[in-house]
Amino acid sequence: MDALSLYDTAELLQLIETVFEPEQFLVNRFFPTVHESTTTQILFDRFTENESIAPFVSPNVAGRPMRREGRFTDAFRPAYVKPKMTITPDDAFRRAAGEQVGVGTMSAQERFDIAVMMGLQKQLRSIERRLEWMAASALTRSSVTVVGDGYPSVTVDFARNPSHTIELLGDDAWSNPNVEIGDDLEDWSMLVLEATGAAATDVIMTPDVWRVLMRNSNFRELFKTFQSLGGSLPGILPAVQKRNLYKGQFGSFHLWVYQDWSRDEDGVKHKYMPPGTVTMVAAGETGVAGVQAFGAIQDIRALQPMRWFPKMFEQDDPSALVLLTQSAPLLIPVRPDATVSVQVLPPADEMGEEEADEAP
Template sequence: MDIFDTRTMLEAVEQMKTPRRFLMATFFNGSNPRTFPTKTVDIDIVKGKRKMAPFVHPKLPGSVSLGEGYSSSTYAPPYVQPKRETTADLILKRAAGESPYAAKPPAQRAAEKLGADLRDLDEEIIRREEWQCAQALTTGQIRVVGEGVDDTIDFLMAADHKITLTTGKWDADGSDPIANLRAWKRKIAKDSGRTANTAVLSAEAVAAFQANDMVMKQLNTRRVDMGMIKPEELPDGVTYLGYLNDPGLDLYAYDEWYLDEEDVEQPMIPAGGLILGASNTRNAMLYGAIQDLDAIESGMVEAARFPKSWVTPEPSARWLKLQSAPMAGFLEPDAFIFAKVV
């Protein structure tokens, strides 16, 4: 079996235990991605309305009911293709942590190196996907800036769903975080018809929230037993805070960072901010076609990942590349609010 065959590598990628993607899994139906055989994808951004059926005499013709309004747009999902060189001497050398007396054949070393490299490349793409989700949720847009590309994917998030508190900040005396959450949940219900059930807070928002006397009186911590979270296994970087009976929200703290273009670590959720939204929307991860001749010839253009390997003769080296065209489809922006509360 050729371990560098595309189908073999693709099977390995699909079986990998990937890092948890909290925002993607919670708000973008991360377990049900949608792939497309085209470079572009059409998305329909729904703006819900509460129409009632009109009264009419039973002997008169029925009244025409128009479908819900939506905005249709066509986007080309951003393309990512991180690659890595695997040289012959790296394959022959003892791996870090491996016993110097181990006698692994070169083929086994190559297979293990391939697995480690595929995992690293896949994690780079996963971080980019989670970053897209965070950008969509907090700004309503995804800025796509890179080599040969400068574009903005705009999901038409209403300005009044991007809130910055100027008075009543959560770290100020007399602030009422619970009243804020209650009002924002009602706004989401009014504008989208969805029921917000989850709030994800930055570290600064958590600190201000937990220091508020009114909050601590109403925070129901019955789901926490001896400091251990009972109802679900939480991914790294996520802390379950508790359930707020009024207005009926699960509260989470999310501590995750990414390296920006200047190699400076930035929080996924901007400092002092929070995301409030519904976990049952039509949002989804969308994947455009793989733009590679090998993918076209092998009939695998419609895929979330496409691994590829090739050899250069001089200098002798094997290259590994993982391709993807992901886009966080923020299809119901009215079902979310981003608020800067500190």
């Protein structure tokens, strides 16, 4: 095509660096490592700690062999995500966003460039939301269920200890204003510490849980007292809504309110974390050690490990350019026992009318 310049993959990758601004909270905080596989399969290790202690022996007795820490290797061929969109001649000849009305100061090539950048950004955002959804599922459920067109439903189970998935019932639920929140958090953090050697310090909760906490007078007073002793400022007042909010510290625990979501093709909103949920995580390499893994792209123009592979090609009839971005992702908690997920509130149909009305 001579009229408008097409971008090759290298130029599209440069555009990604320009337009891509990650906003994923869970991905960035708990899955910072990126692994690009050289095959269509992703191999990942899961580690277990044995906490063996050195035995006493006589100095004249041979040393005792130590059992190695457990390591299990699993393999998974990830499903593709490949958002595609068409850029038509209209995009090059009609007024671009921000261009002065009625003046037409931009050339067709400039408008075409803007259309490509906006299209690429939209595709990357959709992939970004899929990664965040995977991160939320891996942390809360310790599994990711993959299903799609031409891809049968497959659940990747990261084999978290069943005792790290908890449901609080009756008076133990946090809807009881007399529950000792601090005791629960310390108990769950100890579960992680005993399993991995790293204590859970990040507490991620849904908005309905935070509102219930603010009705717990014991928690509220302790929370405000800690902040006045030098902690970060308390986030106890209504705030401008964001998809995640840092509320401050409670003892050594960092409190986050998480409310990210996406919409399906019908525009229906789906929250990444189930309502009434608290998830505790030990972050970092000594904790969950999360990895963003990407399988090799099955495209003859790729043939190398890549996180994502964008390309453009021309369509003759009707005349258009097709922009396609391909990725084969899986987010992996290398130490799944570095997480605990707790249903702290009863389902909405079991809550009182007031709580059910307030739950998002």
